[in-house]
Amino acid sequence: MDQIRTPYQGLWNVIRFNWHFYLLSCFSIPLLLSLSYYLPELYRVCIGVLCLLVMFSTMLSLIVTYYVYDLSELYRLTWLDGITIASQTIIINIHAGFDETSILIKAKYPDSDLKVFDFYDPAKHTEISIKRARKSVPPYINTMQVPTSHIPVVDNEADLIFVILSAHEIRDQNERNVFFAELKRIINPTGKIIVTEHLRDLPNFIAYNIGSFHFIPKSAWLTTFEDNQLYISREIRITPFITTFILEKHGTST
Numbered sequence: 001m002d003q004i005r006t007p008y009q010g011l012w013n014v015i016r017f018n019w020h021f022y023l024l025s026c027f028s029i030p031l032l033l034s035l036s037y038y039l040p041e042l043y044r045v046c047i048g049v050l051c052l053l054v055m056f057s058t059m060l061s062l063i064v065t066y067y068v069y070d071l072s073e074l075y076r077l078t079w080l081d082g083i084t085i086a087s088q089t090i091i092i093n094i095h096a097g098f099d100e101t102s103i104l105i106k107a108k109y110p111d112s113d114l115k116v117f118d119f120y121d122p123a124k125h126t127e128i129s130i131k132r133a134r135k136s137v138p139p140y141i142n143t144m145q146v147p148t149s150h151i152p153v154v155d156n157e158a159d160l161i162f163v164i165l166s167a168h169e170i171r172d173q174n175e176r177n178v179f180f181a182e183l184k185r186i187i188n189p190t191g192k193i194i195v196t197e198h199l200r201d202l203p204n205f206i207a208y209n210i211g212s213f214h215f216i217p218k219s220a221w222l223t224t225f226e227d228n229q230l231y232i233s234r235e236i237r238i239t240p241f242i243t244t245f246i247l248e249k250h251g252t253s254t
Helices: 009-017 019-036 041-071 102-108 128-136 173-186 202-214 218-227
Strands: 090-095 113-118 158-164 187-197 231-239 242-248
Touching (some): 041 202, 090 102, 173 218, 218 242
Antiparallel strands (some): 187 242, 231 242
């Protein structure tokens, strides 16, 4: 597949969509160091250590972000090499308003019939970073806006469904169950649902600190899958920070 993404695209996206966090770090560190000048030595030491920790955490998150979104195979889609499709396979790509993957999926499976849906609802999905991201990337051709409760596809029509780095935006467990029930309805009996996510786990906590709490724990994902009788046919760790679950309607969990 030809190079579609530009160098540092992933890192730059994260910085510009979450610039308020980085701006806060840039201003808080010199402010705290300035204030510490007027405090007793013990407090100066504590503030100095705190500033070092903030600097280290910020730099680590940027390094991991660059690794995950620019250096890894995440957007090269090589982890899909084991999934072969026939001509005119119906592929569904569902996102939360920021779509960097449809063009990549179409390039990997050029003979597929790709349908793209956007479930973003500003009343429910309130992250400021998503609002900024939506303004930066034009929607893929013929993208359709849908609620999480209804995807306008007939039963058992889809051969492959992609939900890449977006399902965690559905914060409410009940809404997430309804959404995955819809995925189960539209996937055919031999099809696959591909869910790619950061998890709220130790590697992501080390990398993103409190930011990792925006992600959903693996246990919660497993509950969602089990509640909807979706079986994990394969689990892929694209990096230590990204996990893909390949789900099927029928089969044995692995």
